[in-house]
Amino acid sequence: MTLRFALLASLSARPRTGYDLLQIFDSSVGFVWHAAHTQIYPELRRMEADGLLASVEVPRGPKAHKREYRITDLGLSALRQLASTPVEPSPEKDPYRLKAAYLEWADPEGARAQFELHLAHYARWLKQWQEMQQRIADGLDPVVNERLEARPAAEHRTIVAAKVFAYQGMSSRAEMEIEWAKQGLALLDTLAEPQP
Amino acid sequence: MTLRFALLASLSARPRTGYDLLQIFDSSVGFVWHAAHTQIYPELRRMEADGLLASVEVPRGPKAHKREYRITDLGLSALRQLASTPVEPSPEKDPYRLKAAYLEWADPEGARAQFELHLAHYARWLKQWQEMQQRIADGLDPVVNERLEARPAAEHRTIVAAKVFAYQGMSSRAEMEIEWAKQGLALLDTLAEPQP
DNA sequence: TGTCCCATGTAACTCGTTACATGATTGT
DNA sequence: ACAATCATGTAACGAGTTACATGGGACA
Missing domain, CATH: 1.10.10.10 (Winged helix-like DNA-binding domain superfamily/Winged helix DNA-binding domain)
Structure with a gap:
């Protein structure tokens, strides 16, 4: 659907x-x-x-x-x-958090590589999403502009706001993922240290 | 898998x-x-x-x-x-942000109801995840405790840290979703006001 | 005797991915 | 001539959901 x-x-x-x-x-x-x-x-x-x-x-x-x-x-x-039609969000299925929950089964390099991939992935996409958000806000995105041309002026404010808001949400998600991955790397450092 | x-x-x-x-x-x-x-x-x-x-x-x-x-x-x-084995995160499929991007097609009550559902859903789960995190950190979660009994003491620190870290990630996600949904509701308020 | 809970299954269907294929058009 | 891009398809498979079904055990 x-x-x-x-x-x-x-x-x-x-x-x-x-x-x-x-x-x-x-x-x-x-x-x-x-x-x-x-x-x-x-x-x-x-x-x-x-x-x-x-x-x-x-x-x-x-x-x-x-x-x-x-x-x-x-x-x-x-x-x-x-x-x-509002839709109830579905039960969580979060492969990253699941994998992290059983970190003890990974070798340290594998775990580190996973967090680094995660970090790089969301850093890359954060850039994309932020650029897109800026482009739309500046009236420079061709796909959105085509839509504006097809719709009455009274709707333009809503159309632009909705798109900006969606990409803003994507950016927030990415920032959260980046922060989490950094904490994961820090956690691996602590776990590598000998216990007191 | x-x-x-x-x-x-x-x-x-x-x-x-x-x-x-x-x-x-x-x-x-x-x-x-x-x-x-x-x-x-x-x-x-x-x-x-x-x-x-x-x-x-x-x-x-x-x-x-x-x-x-x-x-x-x-x-x-x-x-x-x-x-x-590190796995490359998959291309994004975000039904909430997608729907938000085309907010202009929703009637205002439908849009509001969607954000309210979103907010309620993640508020409920934030509580669950935080409680779980606390329970594990306090050594009170029976499933984690069974695991600890089965594994050598040297691993215990890692096992607990991994679980806490995973639920912490779930909580961060929920906090982000709640914040976003609130911004969505605020956005609907602005859009409902007449334009200057 | 009835109502939960325990315990496990099949079948149909939707959604999505991966692999395999084909052929025309445009530009160098 | 060749490569890149335009344009569209099939088939097999894997993951996940929904609906339908069955029967024993525990307890009031």
């Missing part, structure tokens, strides 16, 4: 091909919800079968085609419904 | 039945990695087939039985291997 929501939301700005959506899932939206082409293409066809999308074949060069999907009225109401 | 890790780790303290593990997955370990009985029972059988576990049938009453699993040497080395 979440992929569906992401696709409906992306297509609510303007019609796009599966490939266009793939690009978006490798950048903006994909910074929050990743999906592979092997999942996107079949899902688009299913959504069309369900009446949420409609598609046209667009020629490209003399022989090739691409298929462009637009959201239908049914799709729009599905999007509004998904967006408006 | 993560469920396997969780099961191996749980069984490294002492032999247990599927039902025992279920209890644990409804409390301690399950506060970090949730799993249902429909997933646990078949996985235990597969792990036995793979030689990671061995089981015996234990009578209970005159007619009924239960099956108790213990970790084998192969299982122990699999556990050590899983614990020691």
